[in-house]
Structure formats: structure tokens, C-alpha cells
Amino acid sequence: MANSHFKRGELYSVINAMAAAAVARRMQKNFRDAGLDITIEQWSVLYHLWKEDGLSQQDLCNRTFRDKPSITRLIDNLEKLKLVKRTTSKYDKRKNQIYLTDSAKDLQQHTIDLANKTMDEALVGIAKDEIETVKIVLQKVYDNLNAEVK
Amino acid sequence: MANSHFKRGELYSVINAMAAAAVARRMQKNFRDAGLDITIEQWSVLYHLWKEDGLSQQDLCNRTFRDKPSITRLIDNLEKLKLVKRTTSKYDKRKNQIYLTDSAKDLQQHTIDLANKTMDEALVGIAKDEIETVKIVLQKVYDNLNAEVK
């Protein structure tokens, strides 16, 4: 049974997914407690649009690391909430450009404050240099797994 | 706009979820490429049962950090795959005990090898002490967010 133990990655893998889940749940709860009717997944799309309005769906896929159907449906639901509008690009008929509505723009500050609140709650007792290490390692993990899969 | 930036957590939060997702996708791909017909979510349940057969559903919720309905449905599907059996505990009629089938036991070695392979792919170029830091920090994040929400 020596080799049936999940080598090295066990605690790492379990904790990695669990920490991410814990952050996600807390943030969703903070949104909900604040009376906000958006999911954190929707928020992550809005977040990128606040930074650069008019992105294509493919851009959003790349930036949020989701696949095309997932983005299509997230945008469907954001349209229903009147937070984004989909328009066809005038340069490439295959592309949609996704624009924020005024309602969405009004949400930016409040939701980012809540996100910061969430991170404050998550990062209690953790030193800045530790956070830096985590960022660098997780970025490396991400790059390792995405460089190969072209 | 100074405070509209997602303080501190931006890269951390994004990367944390994205690294977890990248690991998850890679591992699922490795399972699929090996001809295995189980999802990584199902595997995570089996993993805990390999370590301790006969756990209750509540135990599995705690160990995998999912809620009760999610575990119920995962076990439903694992039963359909004939990988687990649900029995009622003789000590507490509310509790089910979840037992591995022989088929499930036969999967242990191969899938753990694949999981190890996945972690090898993810952790290229990352030092052991960095991994330790990540583990410790993510555990702290998890504890921060779960200690309060009792």
C-alpha cells in the first residue's frame, strides 16, 4: 500500500480546491447579505468588462478561463439581468462585443468593496510575502497546465 | 478610481480559482485518456472511502467540503456506476454508511497513479518549500473562512 498514497499532491490538491471553494462561498454570501442579485461567476465577467468594456466572448473565455458555452450562458443570464448588452462586431461578423449597461457600471464600486472585504476575511494572519509566494506558485501551476495544452 | 481596483486579492483570487480549475481539468483529462468513466468529483468521494470505508454521508460532506444535497447526488451516481453501496447504519437510523464495491477497490491504484501524474505535471519547477508554504497558506485561508461560519 506504500504507493496507494496520493503522493505530494494530496493535501495540496484537496486544500487548493477547498480554499477556492471557501473563498467562493464567502464571497457569494457577502454579496447575498448585501442584497446583491448576482452570482460570483457573473461578477467575474463584469469585473473584466469594468476593466475593458466591449470585450468579445472569446476574450472573456481567455480571461476567466472558462469555455465558450459557459461564457455564452453566463452572458445570456447577464443580459436577462440587464447588466450587459451583446452586439455584433462590425469588423468580424462572427464576434460579439459585450458591453456593460449603466446598471452594471453602478455596481462596480460596491461589489469590489465586497470582494475586498472577502479577501480581508480570507487573508487574516497571512503575511504579504506568503501571499506573494502563493501567487507565484499558483501562477506557475496554471502556466504548467496551460502551456502544454495548446 | 483608486479604490475600484480589487485590492490585494485580485491576482490571488483569480489565480487561486484558475489554478484549481486547471488542475481539475487536467486530472479529468488524464482519467478520460486512460479510459476511466468517473468524474474527479466522484473520485474525490472514492478517495476518502479508500482511506476509510463505511463513512456516513455527513462525514463525506465534511471531508470533501460539499453540502449534503451534493453528496447525496454524487453517491446516487456512484451507486449507478456500482462503485458504492448505501446501507442504513444500525446505530442511527438517520445515517447511511457508504461502502466501496469490489469494482471501486480495483480502481484505487490506477486512479491514484493518475492523480500523482497530474500533480507531477502541475508542480514542475516548483520547490518543496514553496509547496509547503502554499499548503500552509491555503489551509489558513480555509480555516479563516470556516472557523467563523459555524
Added chain:
DNA sequence: GCCATATAGTTGTTTATGCAACTAATTTCA
């Protein structure tokens, strides 16, 4: 012993995810 409270698991519901397959538009290459 009895009742209020807590617990384990299930059902309902909505949102999300990702693979496969597809259509329409664009690009590439001979």
C-alpha cells in the same frame, strides 16, 4: 415521559461547467 430542538439525508430549484457537435464567418494556401 414528553416536547422542543438538533441532525442526517432527500427533494426542488436555479446556476454553472465542460465536452461534443454544429453553423456561420473568416482565414489560409495552392
Added chain:
DNA sequence: TGAAATTAGTTGCATAAACAACTATATGGC
């Protein structure tokens, strides 16, 4: 120029997640 290859987005499908509400069982306190 035209056909093959590629790309952007959509639809189909199955799995998963979590909150709310519920039922049945167990526990605790009077």
C-alpha cells in the same frame, strides 16, 4: 479564386454545486 482549414458562438447533454425546504430520527432538558 476557390476549397480546405480555422475560428466565434450556439445548442445538446450530463454532471455538479449550493440554498431552501422538508421528513424522519435522535438528543436534551424539564
